[in-house]
Amino acid sequence: MEEPRKDLLMQVDGMTCQGCADAVAKAIRRLDPGAKVDVDLDHGRVHVVTHAQSIDVARVLDAAGYEAHGMTG
Template sequence: MDEPRKDLLMQVEGMTCQGCVNAVTKAIQSLDPGAQVEVDLAHGRVHVHTKAQSLEVAQALNAAGYEAEAMTG
């Protein structure tokens, strides 16, 4: 049975440009290709609708070079 998708809000440090948005999106979608990712550069937040766990998402973002932690999750 498929795991249900959930909404996660992540605080992500180090995002400054569209290249960062692309890198963050790619890192999250490597975990869950169907994930919906919305990046708020101004506030350093990433909203994710995904099957992945918040810890997995944070670890993927950390591996991509960003300091990330779950605000919800």
Template sequence: MDETRADFLMRVEGMTCDGCAEAVRRAIRRLDPEARVQVDLEHGRVAVTTHAQSLAVAEALTRAGYTATAMTG
């Protein structure tokens, strides 16, 4: 298994509650069960450390009903 992990920050629109935060975590962990996911509901951001590519994470969040875009530095 490739041990390469990436850290990235995404803006996620549509998260309004703890249930949304959990849905986001589940969607990302379906791609990578070992992913580290930190949800910031107040600012609409998600920090992720994962083996998955950011585009795959964004697509998973879109399927879960959210709009996700990568944020730069």
């Protein structure tokens, strides 16, 4: 059975340009090709609707060179 979708808001440190934002979105979509990814470059945040766990999203972003932390609210 497939995991239910999760609504994640993450702070992502190290995003400084549109290329970074694109790399973050690409890394998340490699983990979950069906994920909905909205990158807020100005505030360094990423909103993700995904089947993946937040720890897995943080790990792929870390591997891509960014530090991600889950946020509440």
